[in-house]
Amino acid sequence: MIPELGFFALILSLLLALALMVIPAAGVFAGNALLMRAARPLAAGQLVMVSISLALLTAAFLADDFSVAIVAAQSNTLLPSVYKFTAVWGGHEGSMLLWVWVMALWTLAVATFSKRLPLDMVARVLAVMGALGVGFIAFLLFTSNPFARLLPNPPLDGADLNPLLQDPGMVIHPPMLYFGYVGFSVAFAFAIAALWGGRLDATWARWSRPWTTAAWIFLTLGIALGSWWAYYELGWGGWWFWDPVENASFMPWLAGTALMHSLAVTDKRGLFKSWTVLLAIFTFSLSLLGAFLVRSGVLTSVHSFAADPSRGLFILAFLGVVVGGSLTLYALRAPAVASRSDFSALSREMLLLVNNVLLLVATLTVLSGTLFPLLADALELGKYSVGPPYFNAVFIPLMAVLLAFLGVGINTQWKRSRGNELRRLVLPAAIASLAIGVIFPWAYGGAFHIGVVVTMVLAAWVVLATLADLRHKLRHARGWWQGLRRLAPAYHGMVIAHIGLAITVVGVGLTSVYSEEQDVRMVEGSHAELAGYQFLLTDLSVRQGPNFVAQRGTVEVSHNGRPVATLYPEKRSYHARPGQLMTEAGIDPGLFRDIFVALGEPLEGGEAWAVRLQHKPFVRWIWLGALVMSIGGLIAALDRRYRPARREAVDRADAQTGPRHPVVTSTPAEQH
Amino acid sequence: MHPVRRQRLFIVLLIIAGAGLAVGLASYALRENINLFYPPAEIAEGKAPVGKRIRAGGMVLAGSVQRQPESLTVRFVVTDYQAELPVEYTGILPDLFAEGEGVVATGVLTEDGVFQASEVLAKHDETYMPPEVQHALDRSAEQARP
Numbered sequence: 001m002i003p004e005l006g007f008f009a010l011i012l013s014l015l016l017a018l019a020l021m022v023i024p025a026a027g028v029f030a031g032n033a034l035l036m037r038a039a040r041p042l043a044a045g046q047l048v049m050v051s052i053s054l055a056l057l058t059a060a061f062l063a064d065d066f067s068v069a070i071v072a073a074q075s076n077t078l079l080p081s082v083y084k085f086t087a088v089w090g091g092h093e094g095s096m097l098l099w100v101w102v103m104a105l106w107t108l109a110v111a112t113f114s115k116r117l118p119l120d121m122v123a124r125v126l127a128v129m130g131a132l133g134v135g136f137i138a139f140l141l142f143t144s145n146p147f148a149r150l151l152p153n154p155p156l157d158g159a160d161l162n163p164l165l166q167d168p169g170m171v172i173h174p175p176m177l178y179f180g181y182v183g184f185s186v187a188f189a190f191a192i193a194a195l196w197g198g199r200l201d202a203t204w205a206r207w208s209r210p211w212t213t214a215a216w217i218f219l220t221l222g223i224a225l226g227s228w229w230a231y232y233e234l235g236w237g238g239w240w241f242w243d244p245v246e247n248a249s250f251m252p253w254l255a256g257t258a259l260m261h262s263l264a265v266t267d268k269r270g271l272f273k274s275w276t277v278l279l280a281i282f283t284f285s286l287s288l289l290g291a292f293l294v295r296s297g298v299l300t301s302v303h304s305f306a307a308d309p310s311r312g313l314f315i316l317a318f319l320g321v322v323v324g325g326s327l328t329l330y331a332l333r334a335p336a337v338a339s340r341s342d343f344s345a346l347s348r349e350m351l352l353l354v355n356n357v358l359l360l361v362a363t364l365t366v367l368s369g370t371l372f373p374l375l376a377d378a379l380e381l382g383k384y385s386v387g388p389p390y391f392n393a394v395f396i397p398l399m400a401v402l403l404a405f406l407g408v409g410i411n412t413q414w415k416r417s418r419g420n421e422l423r424r425l426v427l428p429a430a431i432a433s434l435a436i437g438v439i440f441p442w443a444y445g446g447a448f449h450i451g452v453v454v455t456m457v458l459a460a461w462v463v464l465a466t467l468a469d470l471r472h473k474l475r476h477a478r479g480w481w482q483g484l485r486r487l488a489p490a491y492h493g494m495v496i497a498h499i500g501l502a503i504t505v506v507g508v509g510l511t512s513v514y515s516e517e518q519d520v521r522m523v524e525g526s527h528a529e530l531a532g533y534q535f536l537l538t539d540l541s542v543r544q545g546p547n548f549v550a551q552r553g554t555v556e557v558s559h560n561g562r563p564v565a566t567l568y569p570e571k572r573s574y575h576a577r578p579g580q581l582m583t584e585a586g587i588d589p590g591l592f593r594d595i596f597v598a599l600g601e602p603l604e605g606g607e608a609w610a611v612r613l614q615h616k617p618f619v620r621w622i623w624l625g626a627l628v629m630s631i632g633g634l635i636a637a638l639d640r641r642y643r644p645a646r647r648e649a650v651d652r653a654d655a656q657t658g659p660r661h662p663v664v665t666s667t668p669a670e671q672h
Numbered sequence: 673m674h675p676v677r678r679q680r681l682f683i684v685l686l687i688i689a690g691a692g693l694a695v696g697l698a699s700y701a702l703r704e705n706i707n708l709f710y711p712p713a714e715i716a717e718g719k720a721p722v723g724k725r726i727r728a729g730g731m732v733l734a735g736s737v738q739r740q741p742e743s744l745t746v747r748f749v750v751t752d753y754q755a756e757l758p759v760e761y762t763g764i765l766p767d768l769f770a771e772g773e774g775v776v777a778t779g780v781l782t783e784d785g786v787f788q789a790s791e792v793l794a795k796h797d798e799t800y801m802p803p804e805v806q807h808a809l810d811r812s813a814e815q816a817r818p
Contacts, residue, residue: 236764345682353683357690364694365701372702383709383804385727387778390705394697519744519763581767600764603739610744610764 003068003147006056010097010147013049013104014137016042020107020130024123028197036123043111043126046133047104054101057146058088067154070094070146076160076576078547086171087161092295092311093146095174099291100136102178103185107133110186110211116643117207124193125186132185135318143311160547160576169229177222177249181287183215184256187263188284191277192326195333200273205266206642208280212263213637216256217630223249224626232585237517237596237614239622242391247370248290251363255283258359261352269414271349272356274334279356281326286363288319293370344416351409358402365394403458403505406498407465411472429468433460445514455509462502466495493636500628507621517614519600522553523607531615533595534558540609548574548582553609555586555597564588564595569611571599593617707778711808715781716755722781728757729776729805737771750775752812761789768794774805 020042027035057068061084066072074087074094089095107129114122140146164170190208194200226246231239240246259279266276292315343349369386376384411417411425437457441449473491477483484492520528528535539554550570557564567586574580585598593615600610709727710720720726729750736749745762748771759777769775769792779789 343679353686357686361690361694361697364691365698368694368698369702372706383727383807384706385709385778386702386706390701393701393705398697521742521744583767598764600744604741612764 002056003060003065003149006053006060007145007147009049009052009056010137010141013046013053013100014134014141016046016049017130017133017137020046021127021134022130024130025127028120028123028127033119036119039123039126039130040111042130043104043107046130047101047108050097050101050104050137054088054097057094057097058085060147061085061088064158066156066158067149067151068146069148069150072150072155072158074161075158076547077157078575079158079161079166080546082171083161083166086165089174090161090165090170093140093144093148095178096136096140096144096295097146098175099178099182100133100140102175102182103129103133103136106179106182106186110189113643114207121193121197121199121204121207124196125189128189128192128196129185132189132322135321139311139314139318143314158576160574163548163572163574163577163580163582164234166574167229167233169225169233173222173225173229176218176225180215180217180219180222180256181249181252181290183211183218184252184259184280184284184287186211186215187259187280188326191280192329195277195326195329198333200277200333202267202270202273205263205273205276209260209263209267210637210639210642212256212260212280213633216253216260217633217637219249219253219256220626220630220633223253224623228623231619232587236583236598236612237515237585237616239511239619242369242388244370245290245294247366247391248293251366251370252283252286252290254359254363254366255279255286258356258363259283261355261359265349265352269343269349271343272353274330275356277330277334279360281323281330285319285323286367288315288322291315292319342415346412346417346419346422348409348412348414348417351405351412354405355402355409358398358405362395362398362402365398366391369394399505400454400458403462403501406501407461410466410469410494410498425468425472426465429461429464433457433464436460449513451509451513455505455513459502459505459509462505463499466498470495488639488641490636490639490641493632493634493639495632496635497629497632500625500630500632502625503621503628504625507618507623507625510618511616511622514617515614515619517612519610519612521603521608522611523609528611528613530613532559533564533615534561535597535613537609537611540606543570545572547576548572550584551599551602551606553586553597553599553611555611557588557595557597567595567597569597569599571602589620591620594619709776709804711752711754711804711812712750712757713752713754713808713812715757715785715787720781722783725778725780727776727778727804728759728781728787729774730757730808731774731805732769732771734771750777752808754812757787758785759787759789759792761792765792766794770794776804 020039023042024036024039027033027038060068060071061075062081064071064075064077064084066075070091070093071087074090075084079087087094089098107126110129111122111126114125187208190204190211194204223246226249227239230241231237259276262272262276262279265272292312295311295315369390372386373384376382407429408422408426411422434457437453437455437460440456441447441452445452473487474480474483477486516531518528518530520526522528522537524537524540526537534557536556536558537553538556541552541554543550543552550572552568552570555567555569557567565588567588569586570584572582572584574582583598583600585596587597588595596612596614596616598612598614600612602609707725707727709729712728712730714720715728720728730752731750733749733751733756736747738747740746743762744764745760746765747758747760749756749758751757759779761777761779773794776793777787777789778791778793779787781787
């Protein structure tokens with residue numbers, strides 16, 4: 001009975017989403033405020049219904065109700081409770097329900113935090129989000145019902161959750177990603193509402209900035225968590241595989257990063273308006289494309305769910321409606337937007353344009369590498385795969401150029417920068433970062449390495465150029481603390497996020513160059529040595545887990561005779577899935593290096609093991625940088641400036657329009 | 673030229689240059705770095721190039737997995753039930769590698785007809801089959817029927 005109630009709640013949420021799509025829109029056309037006001041309660045009702053549905057599905061998992069098909073497929077009586085909870089999104093149907101719930105949550109969040117926006121604008125935004133909700137809920141109901149039953153003969157026990165997913169990282173990775181993916185629907189809805197209302201001025205950009213940043217924060221964290229999970233659970237110490245589904249999350253991230261920067265130009269200067277709208281549409285379309293790639297089963301990937309053509313077709317059709325519809329609207333409305341351009345070749349506008357072009361080019365190269373095998377297959381050219389060499393060859397040079405421009409861009413001013421002043425600002429940073437970059441490989445690795453030089457020059461350049469701009473902004477302040485406090489939170493956020501980016505760059509570059517790995521054959525008492533560390537396999541034993549049995553090795557790691565760590569790598573066999581073995585690596589984490597030991601496979605009937613030993617310097621910096629970027633994003637998103645006041649003209653003078661360029665003291669709203 | 677127009681022209685050129693860069697980079701790197709998949713039947717017919725990075729795959733033939741003692745080198749045979757291909761690999765095989773299961777390997781075909789794999793991918797859970805292998809098996813089954 002309970003699962004049927006969940007299904008019923010889902011149907012009600014579809015009806016509420018339909019109402020949310022239609023009623024406020026009708027209000028906008030009729031100029032009826034009462035109908036427009038219906039948007040907020042409808043958004044709340046939709047979230048309540050989807051929440052009930054999700055709660056009832058979770059209850060079915062916790063109660064081991066194996067008459068529900070996905071509970072039988074993804075759970076087991078022996079599964080620990082926390083994983084019964086996360087098993088809800090361990091398969092296609094449940095994770096789609098989570099997606100719908102996240103969509104409803106964002107919709108209500110927009111409804112709640114938009115009290116100060118004009119009513120017709122809120123009605124338009126929520127109607128667009130309601131339409132998206134209709135699409136997602138219909139997809140769930142018609143192609144992927146999570147409450148489907150196995151009656152009249154339900155199995156006695158479930159097939160258990162895929163062991164790869166029985167991991168704390170999996171608890172938060174999918175929700176984070178979904179909050180990111182779906183969050184870009186807010187920027188999309190604002191863009192569509194602005195086109196629809198014909199109010200394509202700077203204000204919509206300002207309203208959507210914190211939302212876009214919030215979605216970007218979630219996506220950043222989601223991708224970083226996924227990478228971290230792959231590192232310790234899946235990939236034998238690899239942290240990025242250019243797997244099509246990783247790319248599916250990375251493309252909206254790149255486009256979303258471009259969007260954040262172009263929104264800044266539209267907000268501050270009222271420029272790039274059409275471009276920003278287009279980018280908002282593009283970013284959300286990439287999120288949908290990601291969903292299509294993952295759900296349709298067209299890819300060879302760790303993330304592939306069981307293939308079902310009707311699902312792929314549905315999402316493809318939905319993608320077509322979203323992209324086609326919004327581009328048509330764009331074509332009809334965008335030419336009406338007056339465009340001004342009064343900035344010189346050396347200005348912040350121009351540098352942000354370069355940022356956008358580079359990020360978009362990077363997105364498109366990743367997109368072509370991801371879609372090429374699908375296209376080749378569809379055109380019967382053969383079964384191709386595009387591997388990491390392609391992505392590294394195109395992506396890394398583009399990012400290097402982007403980082404080089406970043407340091408210049410931060411130090412430029414809106415409208416026009418004077419070349420000699422800019423040179424005076426950034427030259428010390430440039431010289432210092434060159435010095436750091438050239439010295440570092442000698443000091444750390446004892447030998448020259450061009451990859452390390454480039455990595456360290458660029459990372460140091462980003463940090464030092466950012467700090468040069470900060471110092472410049474503080475030059476009139478009485479003390480650095482007072483000066484810092486007077487700068488806008490959005491500026492602090494930007495500084496922190498860029499430093500986070502540099503941290504990630506250091507992690508990626510140094511790990512790639514300095515990692516060492518070795519596969520060795522070990523028996524009890526075997527020694528091995530790697531990167532100055534000694535590894536001793538002292539014991540091989542069997543350990544019983546709650547729903548698995550593990551072969552466990554005990555490895556003593558020491559450095560010059562001094563003990564460093566004792567690691568317990570395991571090979572697990574889960575009772576419900578005896579055919580699927582799981583490698584659980586033993587990792588000694590550290591800020592400057594990880595030591596990673598994994599049991600490969602038994603040799604000679606289990607007397608000996610193939611063991612993989614790895615030494616990975618600076619690998620944690622990859623995820624640490626992502627965390628710092630997210631913190632920067634959070635600080636920027638919370639800036640009060642973005643919360644629209646009734647009188648938009650009275651804006652706090654902020655850091656960007658501070659003493660350095662007194663020309664631009666008016667807000668974009670006044671410039672029109 | 674009017675300054676606004678000149679600026680627009682400049683922006684358009686910048687975007688075109690960017691798009692050109694993307695296409696150029698992508699097609700150059702694609703030419704170098706894509707790997708075509710060959711089922712064992714096509715390799716047996718001599719359709720696959722020798723000494724070039726390709727992918728091959730099929731089912732691991734039961735009883736064919738041989739480990740060399742004292743090293744991590746392993747030999748096995750993959751089949752699409754039409755032809756067989758010997759594969760040699762040094763290193764740790766994925767968790768789900770097993771006889772009678774589907775695999776896809778990336779590597780180089782040598783003169784003597786042995787596939788030197790540098791990477792072996794197995795399926796990711798018990799019910800999943802790599803699409804290439806499924807396709808090769810389907811085709812092989814079709815050819816066997818008449």
